[in-house]
Amino acid sequence: MKIACNRAALYEAVQLASSIVPARTPKEILKCAKIQADKESQTVIVMATDNEITVKYTIPQVQVDDGGSTVLPADRIASILHESSDETVNLELTDATCEVVGKDSRFRIYGHDPDDYPAIAITPPEGVLQIQAAVLKRMIHMTSFAAARENTRYAINGVLWEQQGKKLRLVATDGRRLAKMDGTTKSKSSDDNQTAIVPGKTMQVVERILHDPEEQVQISFPDNKICINTALVQVLSNLVQGRFPKYSDVIPEGHEKKIKINRELLSSGVRRVALLANEQSKGILLSFSNESLCLTSSTPEAGEAEIRMPVEYQGEEFKIGFNPQYILEALRVVEELDIVFELSDPGKPGVIKAGKDFLYVLMPVTV
Amino acid sequence: MRKTNNIFALVDCNNFYVSCERVFDRRLEGRPVVVLSNNDGCVVARSNEVKALGVKMGVPVFQIRDLIEKHKIEVYSSNYTLYGDMSRRVMDTLAQFAPDMEIYSIDEAFLELASVACDSPDTLARRLQATVKQWTGIPVSVGMARTKTLAKLANHIAKKSARTRGVLNLTDSPWLEEALTRTSVGDLWGVGSATARKINKKGIETARHLRDTDDGWIRKSLGVVGLRTVYELRGICCYGLESSPPAQKGLAVTRSFGKPVESLPDMREAVALYASRAGAKLRRNRQAAATMTVFVMTNLFQKTGPRHFDSRTIEFPVPTSDTAEMIDYALRITEEIFRPGCRYKKAGVLLEGLVPEDNVQGHLFDPIDRPRSRRLMKTLDSINGRSPLERIRYAATGVNRSWQTQFRHRSPQYTTAWHELLQVSSG
Numbered sequence: 001m002k003i004a005c006n007r008a009a010l011y012e013a014v015q016l017a018s019s020i021v022p023a024r025t026p027k028e029i030l031k032c033a034k035i036q037a038d039k040e041s042q043t044v045i046v047m048a049t050d051n052e053i054t055v056k057y058t059i060p061q062v063q064v065d066d067g068g069s070t071v072l073p074a075d076r077i078a079s080i081l082h083e084s085s086d087e088t089v090n091l092e093l094t095d096a097t098c099e100v101v102g103k104d105s106r107f108r109i110y111g112h113d114p115d116d117y118p119a120i121a122i123t124p125p126e127g128v129l130q131i132q133a134a135v136l137k138r139m140i141h142m143t144s145f146a147a148a149r150e151n152t153r154y155a156i157n158g159v160l161w162e163q164q165g166k167k168l169r170l171v172a173t174d175g176r177r178l179a180k181m182d183g184t185t186k187s188k189s190s191d192d193n194q195t196a197i198v199p200g201k202t203m204q205v206v207e208r209i210l211h212d213p214e215e216q217v218q219i220s221f222p223d224n225k226i227c228i229n230t231a232l233v234q235v236l237s238n239l240v241q242g243r244f245p246k247y248s249d250v251i252p253e254g255h256e257k258k259i260k261i262n263r264e265l266l267s268s269g270v271r272r273v274a275l276l277a278n279e280q281s282k283g284i285l286l287s288f289s290n291e292s293l294c295l296t297s298s299t300p301e302a303g304e305a306e307i308r309m310p311v312e313y314q315g316e317e318f319k320i321g322f323n324p325q326y327i328l329e330a331l332r333v334v335e336e337l338d339i340v341f342e343l344s345d346p347g348k349p350g351v352i353k354a355g356k357d358f359l360y361v362l363m364p365v366t367v
Numbered sequence: 368m369r370k371t372n373n374i375f376a377l378v379d380c381n382n383f384y385v386s387c388e389r390v391f392d393r394r395l396e397g398r399p400v401v402v403l404s405n406n407d408g409c410v411v412a413r414s415n416e417v418k419a420l421g422v423k424m425g426v427p428v429f430q431i432r433d434l435i436e437k438h439k440i441e442v443y444s445s446n447y448t449l450y451g452d453m454s455r456r457v458m459d460t461l462a463q464f465a466p467d468m469e470i471y472s473i474d475e476a477f478l479e480l481a482s483v484a485c486d487s488p489d490t491l492a493r494r495l496q497a498t499v500k501q502w503t504g505i506p507v508s509v510g511m512a513r514t515k516t517l518a519k520l521a522n523h524i525a526k527k528s529a530r531t532r533g534v535l536n537l538t539d540s541p542w543l544e545e546a547l548t549r550t551s552v553g554d555l556w557g558v559g560s561a562t563a564r565k566i567n568k569k570g571i572e573t574a575r576h577l578r579d580t581d582d583g584w585i586r587k588s589l590g591v592v593g594l595r596t597v598y599e600l601r602g603i604c605c606y607g608l609e610s611s612p613p614a615q616k617g618l619a620v621t622r623s624f625g626k627p628v629e630s631l632p633d634m635r636e637a638v639a640l641y642a643s644r645a646g647a648k649l650r651r652n653r654q655a656a657a658t659m660t661v662f663v664m665t666n667l668f669q670k671t672g673p674r675h676f677d678s679r680t681i682e683f684p685v686p687t688s689d690t691a692e693m694i695d696y697a698l699r700i701t702e703e704i705f706r707p708g709c710r711y712k713k714a715g716v717l718l719e720g721l722v723p724e725d726n727v728q729g730h731l732f733d734p735i736d737r738p739r740s741r742r743l744m745k746t747l748d749s750i751n752g753r754s755p756l757e758r759i760r761y762a763a764t765g766v767n768r769s770w771q772t773q774f775r776h777r778s779p780q781y782t783t784a785w786h787e788l789l790q791v792s793s794g
Contacts, residue, residue: 152681152682173731175684175730175731175732176728176729176730176731177731178731245731245732250731250732278726280614280721280722280723280726282728283726283728323728347729347738349729349731361731363728363729363730363731364729365726365727365728365729366725366726366727366729367726
């Protein structure tokens with residue numbers, strides 16, 4: 001194998017691969033990325049897998065003098081490319097040793113035999129649904145933060161995808177809050193229905209590969225897997241097996257109190273008042289009265305904080321406690337100038353709405 | 368850095384568990400007495416007469432069988448209900464002498480005496496000592512100094528030296544240098560055996576030598592905690608009184624069994640009981656737990672039969688103190704970790720991530736009606752009170768409990784159970 005390649009393009013592909021490979025594994029070869037050059041098509045394909053997710057990144061416009069493949073430690077090759085300032089790098093393979101040659105540098109890296117690398121077969125997509133990259137990226141961004149990280153209830157460590165005809169809905173929850181976002185697809189048939197739970201790690205990878213906002217992303221669900229295809233990248237991932245909680249039961253409706261608040265103002269207030277939130281309960285108190293919101297927090301050994309701000313609310317005085325982190329994480333992904341807080345009872349879940357497609361449910365903390 | 372004008376007094380009950388037994392059985396006065404740990408395994412309290420025989424703290428009771436026979440040592444199982452109640456009486460008495468008080472352990476309290484109007488701290492200490500003895504029957508020693516570390520050191524000497532008659536004041540005292548010289552670093556408050564070895568390696572043997580050691584070495588070798596100890600030895604107060612104890616972060620109920628547990632039903636009963644007791648303790652502290660660990664273990668030193676230790680930790684959906692919920696999770700774990708054929712010696716329930724019960728993060732998919740659960744637990748606790756009799760209990764915790772920890776030599780619960788009150792008869 002002998003290739004000359006744009007360093008930035010190769011780095012991007014290898015960096016994506018290094019985000020997939022497991023940091024610890026009994027199989028050393030799984031820490032590697034497979035680089036495959038094809039002389040005929042003048043392309044290089046970078047592949048990586050952790051046996052749960054597989055990515056295949058195609059780099060076009062590469063000068064391939066000799067085809068072939070090599071398997072190299074993903075982290076190491078990514079670091080070398082990151083530190084280099086060359087515009088182009090050359091990769092040359094001799095036996096299992098790969099030389100990465102720059103203008104003033106030469107790295108000799110010991111790789112593995114490509115035949116030992118797990119077989120990677122990503123079938124061409126049968127486009128069950130097509131969605132604009134910008135829409136999908138925003139849907140992922142608005143929901144995946146709310147998924148559980150390492151919950152024993154395994155299903156909530158992923159994000160629920162529900163497709164009904166042209167509608168796609170993503171839902172994530174860790175049991176204490178829930179984020180839901182709706183989007184529109186270009187499904188071929190309005191009868192297509194699909195439900196899947198996609199692992200959190202896969203969601204992060206997919207979000208990373210959606211560069212071109214105008215691009216149409218192809219998504220299919222073959223054999224308990226999800227396959228996502230952009231022009232350059234294919235991602236194949238196992239789905240989470242399990243039953244996602246019946247989320248519709250916990251989305252409250254018919255709230256009596258609807259409060260419109262400036263997002264920036266609320267975010268700043270919550271961030272500041274959280275500085276004195278009780279470390280154990282991690283709760284802050286929101287007190288709504290006529291056209292005003294008062295945020296308070298206290299820690300017995302440290303002190304108290306109080307911040308006031310105007311809101312659009314007219315009604316009786318109302319107090320409710322929330323974990324400030326859960327409010328902030330929602331406000332961080334919202335782009336609208338104002339959000340609407342919908343509340344009914346200090347012991348019942350509150351709702352944050354922004355735009356017509358995003359809904360966020362959060363359970364209160366007793367403060 | 369300025370020296371402080373505080374006067375800290377450390378009041379420590381002498382041989383507390385033994386003294387509690389002596390209050391209700393006067394024939395024990397002057398006789399050798401030991402109190403044993405749970406399951407009557409090891410010595411946890413000794414009278415001075417037993418200490419004089421060379422019996423060390425924590426020694427297994429089977430190793431001193433001959434001494435017990437030969438010197439007619441009185442042996443008692445631990446009676447924590449009695450000791451807890453006697454401790455409360457001592458602390459209530461102490462609270463009348465100084466408004467600022469920190470209950471440091473079941474038998475120790477720090478008082479701040481600088482703000483107390485009195486002729487002299489020594490007179491006050493003598494009066495306090497006499498009052499506690501008269502009102503509760505418990506003898507106490509008092510050590511006074513400018514810092515808590517020095518007060519602890521003063522108390523240590525007051526207990527050992529007959530000349531002090533149980534009270535030593537090292538506040539601006541000419542005896543302070545002598546006391547520091549005679550105290551080895553290993554006897555200092557906050558210096559454990561590993562730290563003491565480290566300090567000794569540097570050639571520092573006494574508290575006085577440690578006090579005069581260069582700050583740089585102390586900070587580098589012992590960290591800021593070591594530096595605080597040294598400052599305290601210099602009379603600079605680094606530890607104030609903690610009048611409200613810091614919130615507990617964890618809680619454990621673990622017991623050795625009276626006889627090895629070999630069957631799953633017995634183990635389920637034991638673990639359910641420990642979970643139930645842990646829940647009651649949590650509610651008394653007005654807390655809820657975020658996680659629970661259950662462990663089971665055989666005697667890891669046994670030479671025959673399989674040895675086994677296993678544990679599992681779960682996170683509750685919502686921090687809880689609900690006994691039924693805790694038993695439910697504890698039994699699920701027990702089923703997972705119990706291994707048939709093992710002779711289990713001990714099991715336990717550990718609760719962590721404790722939060723105040725009124726500061727709890729709710730859960731969207733919580734299957735439990737929390738307000739109802741709180742009402743139920745409140746009712747349960749009001750029926751049972753603090754009585755160990757368990758008037759009402761969960762069936763899962765068993766009825767006969769043949770595996771239960773044994774207390775063969777336990778004295779009556781003189782102060783907390785009507786049917787065990789001390790009886791006085793004439794003639």
